[in-house]
Amino acid sequence: MNIFNQLFGLFLKSRHTSNLFRRRVILESLPKEEGRAGAVPDPLSRQLLQQARDDLSSVLAQLNTSKEGLTDDEADAIRANIGPNEVEHEKPIPGWLHLWLSYKNPFNLLLTVLAVVSYFTEDIKAAIVIGSMVVLSTLIRFVQERRSNQAAQALKELVSNKASVIRCALSDDDDAARPLESSPAGPKEIPIKQLVPGDIVLLSAGDMIPADCRVMSAKDLFVSQSAMTGESLPVEKFPDANGSAGSALEMANLVFMGTNVVSGAATVVVLATGNNTYFGALATRVTASTRETTAFQAGVNKVSWLLIRFALVMVPIVFMINGFTKGDWPEAFLFALSVAVGLTPEMLPMIVTSTLAKGAVLLSRKKVIVKRLDAIQNFGAMNVLCTDKTGTLTQDKIALARHTDVFGHESEEVLEFAYLNSFYQTGLKNLLDRAVLEHFEVAKELQLSKNYKKIDEIPFDFQRRRMSVVVSERDDHHELICKGALEEIVAACTRVRDGEQTVALDAAMLERVYRVTRDLNEEGLRVVAVAMKEIPPSQVAYSVADESDLTLIGYIAFLDPPKESTAPALKALAENGVTVKVLTGDNELVTAEVCRQVGLAVQGIVLGPQIDLMDDSTLAEAVERHTIFAKLSPLNKERIVRSLRGNGHVVGFMGDGINDAPALRAADIGISVDSAVDIAKEAADIILLERSLMVLEEGVIEGRKTFSNMLKYIRMTASSNFGNVFSVLIASVFLPFLPMLPLQLLVQNLLYDISQIAIPFDNVDATMVARPLKWNPDDIRRFMIFFGPISSIFDITTFLVMWYVFKANAAEHQMLFQSGWFVVGLLTQTLIVHMIRTPRIPFIESRAAGPLMAMTLLIMALGVFLPMGPLASYFKLQALPLHYFAWLAAILLSYAMLTTLMKRHYIRRFGWQ
Template identity: 30%
Template sequence: MFEIQDVNELEERFRTDSRRGLPKEEARSRLKEYGENVLKKEKGQTVWGMILEQLNEPMIFILFMAAAISMLLREYSDTIIIFVVIAMNTAVGVIQEGKARKAMEALKKLAAPVALVKRDNEYQEIPASQVVPGDLVKIEAGRQVPADVRITSVRGLAINESALTGESMPVEKTDQPMSAQAPMADRKNMAYMTTEAMKGQGEGIVVATGMETELGKIAGLINKTTGELTPLQKRLGDLGKILSVVAVALCVGLFVIGVVQHRNILQMLLLAISLAVAAIPEGLPAVVTIVLALGVARMVKVNTIIRKLPAVETLGAVGVVCSDKTGTLTENKMKVVTVYCNGEIMPAEKLNPQLHERFLEGYLLCNDSQLGEQEIGDPTELALLHMGKERGVKKEVLEKQKPRIGELPFDSQKKYMVTVHRDGKYNTAYVKGAGDYILEQCTGILVRGKILPMTQVQRMKIRQAMESMARDALRVLALAMKERAGEVTDEGLMKGLVFIGLTGMMDPPREAVRNSVSILHRAGVKVAMITGDHKDTAYAIANKIGIADAREQCISGDELERMTDERLEEVIPRLRVFARVTPEHKVRIVRGFKKNGQIVAMTGDGVNDAPSLQAADIGIAMGKSGTDVAKNAADMILTDDNFSTIEKAMEEGRSIYVNIKKSILFLLSSNFGEIITMFAAVLLALPTPLKASHILWVNLITDSLPALALGVDKNNRKTLMNHPPRDPGESLFAHGGWFLTVFYGMVIAGITLYAFHKGGQTYAFTVLGVSQLFHAIGMRDTERSIFRMNHLENPFMIFAFFAGLGLQFMVTEIPYFVQAFQTVKLDMSTWLWLLAVSAIPLVFHELRLLFIKKEK
């Protein structure tokens, strides 16, 4: 809106003076009216509120019920364990809360601490928080812009807006009104809060402060964006509801049957409650939390920091990766990749200091930037200095040989700069700038060290070279010279130039990105590029790294703006490149993919990425180049800023989900075996095969170490990334999970009842516990024979098996435990027989695989 207004309209709208600034009294009055130029912070949730939110989960309610039942049964150790599990889960959840609050704090820190304003025709430095709409602000190199400003005068001003718009290059500013409203990245006469002036200076009228600025709008988006449950959290929530119904039904059902059969009512009540506890795998939340935490530790080794624990598993379900271009897919550093000199186009690597002496010399001398421990200057000029350095030519050496004696600074209208150097007896001028303008001023051309007259054929070849570079979305800079240069003026230097050559530069893709994109495609994961750059530039990069292969897969922010959400949802599966987009567009894109049923990961490093990082299922920020705002809004951080790290993290996420699913199926099938054992005995009017203490003890030795051992199992990493991501709505029991739960539950129940028939409660108690330890070994891989598994890959499972066996041995051999659990001592031959019976789940494991193989 402000970009199309001229200075007079702005003065009238804001009741200000573009030369003298606001009166000081008026500025004080406006500060009261508009408030301070700061970002408002949403009222934060209290710690107690966050704790209650974490406790409001079905599985947590079940654990509280299990704790109450355990207390009723005077099983105080179980009660303590359950409360520790609840406390651990709650603490982890509370620590991970408050991303939006932290992002807002980081946004506040970004604001410029001071501003240079003109009031009553006097410049004064004031806290940026005191700037008001209508203030006349001075912007100069090295200063942050204190608010949103419409520029009214400019002298070579260029501003780095990459963190806000995604534009990789500093933007040359103008003070002229635009003919029509434009996206934020195209408003050449606007400067935005927190962006930094790289060179030149200018003045402008403040048009927005605080939450009304573009940065404030981003802050508002962060506040509005709410996190969603991860797929695993949703599935565990569903499981919790099912188990709570099952637990209640078991209690009531078993108690009613016992009453009908005239059994001891108190004994049946305790047994029914014990069975309800058996139906609830109270160790499950702890196992899931520990498995995720161990996954976090492993991810540090692959340069990934996880800020939100469930994000580890969610990575495995990601179907779309929306990646920022600058700094993520690319190096965020301009590089000369193609040159034109001596009448031919060639890669920059082929430049030769002897054959192309004037070419390298001109680009390095006509240059105001510096290399060193800290690189200073314009990214384009720095790229030229690196081009020379890689060929063994240094600017400092050249400047000593041919010192600068005059210059014409960069002109944003004509887009060129000139430097004049003492070259022996005479002076030589080098001109660098826009190709079209410089070519028009050239009457000669340098070819292999000789100056020849410029012909129409040569002009045509140069234009073809410029068009070729432009098609590859390269930034083109021309170089010309004038020997025996005269007066240092436009008229004296810009006539009769000798054309030397062209450089084509770009922010190149990272080396490993193309391979990573290929691996993700093979894994069924779509990759989309979202950037503030122009459509042609974005497509050129996307095509190079394999993200897009047709221009029809690209869309601009303008096109997106005109599109309804319904239409976007319809076409978004076909789109791969989103160019010239705003922060609001990025959030729409993420939501569009999510409405298509995809789990979406979003990468970014700038302030403008924060809302979409938070809107995505997985927000991924860059550790080196990322702003604090982006990092605080994200779920995970790449410490090496490398897109390829995402692929490794996804593989880890898929492995973690596989392990969690194995643990859940193991726990539920084992508990199902206990339920069937007790129900079958009651229905058949048999004596009770297990006491309440027996069931709780078995749960203690099987719901802990063996389940955790499955959670840290190594999977076949070669196959993890060779199939599509799982459906986010997929049940934990998909792909035969229900069958495995019921099948192995029946096997465990069958051998437990058989042992009870042969030798009573001690036999049943021992087989129930030990059979579940054997069952855990088979659950490491339900598709592979135990004889083909590498058991040494999981030493923790070996430890869990023998530790569980030792604990079960205690309750039949140590007098104190024998008395407490009312068991009988067993001799060695009996133990061997019980071990053989207990190993039957592994026999059925092998038989099931043989049957599957035969069916195939």
Template identity: 30%
Template sequence: MVDAKDLVPGDVVLLDAGDVVSADLRCLSAAALGVDESALTGESVPVDKDPGPNPAGSGLHERSAMLFKGTHVVRGSGEGIVVGTGLATELGRITELVEVADSGESPMEGHLRRLSWQLVWLTLALAAGIALAGTLTGRPVPLMIETAIALTVAAIPEGLPIVATVVLARGMLRMARDHALVEKLAAVETLGSTTVLLTDKTGTLTENRMEVERLTTAEATFSFDYSGGAVLDGGVPADPRSTPELRRALQVGVLCGNADYDPEEAKGTGDPMEVALVRAGSVIGLERAEQLRRYPEVAERPFDPSTKWMATVHRDGDGYFTALKGAPEAVLALTAKAGLAGRPMGEQDRSAFLRIAEDLAGEGLRVLALAAGPCSDPERVISGELAFLGLAALRDPPRAGIADAVDELSRAGIHVVMATGDHPATAVAIADAVGIAGPTSVVTTGEQLPEWQERCADGGTTGRRVFARVSPEDKLALIELFQRDGAVVAMIGDGVNDAPALVKADIGVAMGLRGTEVAREAADMVLLDDRFETIVKAAREGRVIFDNIRRFSVYLLSCNLAEVLVVALAIVVGLPLPLLPLQ
């Protein structure tokens, strides 16, 4: 065994489910190898890996022959040769982007700096004018110089920095009570000045957990109410005992895989899509451990990207049956029957089910087809007629309360913009679900971003709210574009790929529970409860703080200006000085 820190290019690394990839690897061999790259790309679904060629100029999500440092193997096994370690990895490149990114001064710091210089030049001009006017009216020159210096000092609001610090510190404490940990004092006010909130999707707007949203069988379409622990048929709870097609489809989903799910702890291990199927089965009482005891697995054909399906064989009394799942087009091509009734599967039926699958995919859902049938030869896995059982539509669902929070931010004048590495269809579906954009909104991809930037050079950035397939560099470019347009930009994210943008934004906000360590260290604020709604509270608090500082600034300046005007008026009209320099 070799420690990860001792790996060098050329070493060969063996990978199994549960491993964390310790360096950038070129895949040498793969057996149903699937890797969770959500921290790097924002892709919710595991990426299948194989030793084939990478397309020229491809993005991270298209490099199926590469395994990246920091990602997780969720299923299968394989071998890879080390091609990069340390800063020579994709993770290292992102680290370098974090180091060079600079957010500059906060809006309040900019306001105070400009105010300070304006006051300096204004008071110097007033002091010089008062000294000159007094000298011309015959007053002693030394007295006028002393008076000018004293007025210069008096006109500067020396208490403003102290008051601003106290107000910000109190605001920091109030935000901490609302589960927002502020790591930089100026960030307290900056969030209140925000006009654009750039947000990641996976783990920020969504749960970062796949779940079965719908199951379409040959007879009906069912939806799932996980909070209520029920399956719905047309909005009405369905009885699994009277819907055998539902039970059989979910049974196949539970058996055909290697994932586990603990309903008590609400946690699963393994491929996220398989975990979602096992969780859906548990809603109607189909626990994987119990099902495997009743129907022991005797053979398995792992998922193969070339065939796009996986199958397992289970003993059922004196016989066997095959459980199959995979891409709809691949599974439908293997089935001869439809439903438990076993009616013949004609080409018209296949076309109808494929259209349903395409419609579901168009909504940003991931679709798996389920099938089962008797097996006469377990070694062949598929050795009998298979019956199509249904289409499982899965999604990484929006988090509760997101839509209300987005609506409140919009009413407060803060435009919410999504930038994700995920597929455009998925991005639009989630943006529509949470109220960021409509279902027909235009999506700008990372490849289209340079062209869009050129078009926005003179016309501003209004209109686009959804960006998909974007890299960490693309997120930096987006922030710079919005800032150049005069916006105060907040960035909220949780992954390694969000870290450069968190640093570059006027204020970076990271998730505290699910966020990576890199993201938390790069952020100015951490949401300890991972609730997007906390942003709304923090923005409200930031605006209160800004108003308090502005009011106190006006109060101090009005008092100091009154002193200057009283002395100036006395000199101009020839009256005795109401205040001597010492006073």
């Protein structure tokens, strides 16, 4: 695909990639009180309340559905009538609006005002040149974005979120009554945008709520509604309505689009989709859906407004000086306006967006999908990467290595109990469950369908770190089977299985348990404890309170070997200035062993319970000294990330689980994988299609290249514009005529802007990407003041040469003077990008990429051609004497040499980023 078909694909992707990401961002932009019932239209609020209070059978009848769900044909018919499950804010914008948004920035608006003023003051040529600048900037952005829309939509599908839906299959008799003759076809994964009212959806921990739904059945279902209500704690949901609730959000049996499941499981029926949801009603009231301004955005704005404020001060001074000294006030006014145009970095939005979009396209080829373009800059600035162990350092192919009794002896009984637990749970099945379920022979041995029947389950959550299922064995008794983290399981046990006997779990036995599991951990095995108890068959409902007085029967131990690519990837990250810290909920001994195997230096271990006891200052010291943080809760991970950021680091966090979502949001750059749970992908800024640190290292380098190219333009624009003002100011004071006509100044600025279009395609020195690149607006200001006046030195030299050598010292010779400065000004401006694009010697130690070299040569050739060719009279220029070009070569060479010397001095004093 043509690069221009892709160039802004990722820019659009940052606006359209993840519907759920957009939903959360919109919700976060609302005042929390708008998340109340009064924030949505009364009919919608009343309808939701009514559907929450009606009998479930009545609601299903209203939706023309049943507990078996809709058929595919019925769902297609409903979708054709009401549209996809997308809120209006997320639909692709129409062409006219896109064109307006491409045009609408402060610089284009300023240029338009100047063009109008020029037209009404009968300076038609100036109006044409300024109008060309506006049209060029707008069309480049508009055309590239529109042509890339198709590519962006394809990328969007790579990180699409799906819902688990029950659809029913009709009998062969087409005329049969649907509720009687239909049968469930089983759950199927479909894109969220295909959901329709009446669909039956299965929810589990980590899922985003895909629409407004009524809870049909639930087990320990806790939902985070903080984005809509501002309440930080999850809310438990039940099938029954809360009759006293006065707001739809307070109804215990309603769940809403844009919220997420923290723990538990549920079956829900979709009540409303798209714009008809509670979220959709809120979204239509929001005019902006961007996140809080990032450091990068703030820095770019700071530089832009610095130049604009500088223009607001200097332009009136230039106007007054030329008006008084030349006596032609209209001409002085137009000249001052032209200076304002020259000071305006009108190409900045296009250059920044182009550079970021090109970087995102290149990252997509490396299997890195960028959801938010500004994240690329943070990618390059990242100097600390916090990552989980499983699947990142390790192969993510967990195998069940051992199943032992309490004393470490092989035990088939323990495997059988573990299999029952994994088989019957309906919540979030992780890699450990899948490894257990690969032992198909156990299912055959147990004869599950004949001997066992599921009664209930107690879903996993990250506070208990365990989960239980209750099964009936031959209708004789119930068995509660619990598996989870060792400490949490032991805390719920009072006895241990010893052969056919059970003995008390006293202090001596507890020490023996820990000794056996420690030995397994030191082998690099992850240990999960298994416990159970028998319960009379009279009990039918179970809760967390029943996880007590258990008998510990043994352990299942898993092996997740390190990836072969992990060690070289960690080495590469270290060489590029990125420190890796491991944040895991796993055992510290297993984590330490894996880190040693992959060559990650273990500089101390901190456990979650220890972090809970630390205040912020103590934690700030601990995160600097240690590399492994184990047995962490989601809150622990978030605190560590925030503490690292508070210490001045740019922190990346890589995670894929529901427990990682708070840390993903807290990090400067959240990184997840396409196989992650919905809430993790929604919270991330970047999605990896391949779960590898090596891919991440490549992404870091590409982020730094992108940042370096942006920095070139910003530095060049700031310093060049700053120097030009001094030159104009000095010339205005001493010359009896304008140093350059407004039209000439505008043409020079237009050609100069065109020469910068190739900057996003430039090469970047290896030394520039070896260390993290952090945005520093103060460095830009210092750079501008340091290098800006250098061009003024050679502008003044040009004035003197034209005045004394070529005798262009009277009004009748002003065309010669202006032609001479026009060429020098354009060539020095074009040359400066090569001087500051690298800390090395340009053209010798570091050469620009082909597109930038070609564009530079083209613009320089045009700059010489205009006064020497047939168009000279149109622009009020004249041919220059041949010996002028000897002076031109000397000025350009001296300019390059002095800039190089000053650059070395600058690097020694301030460094070069």
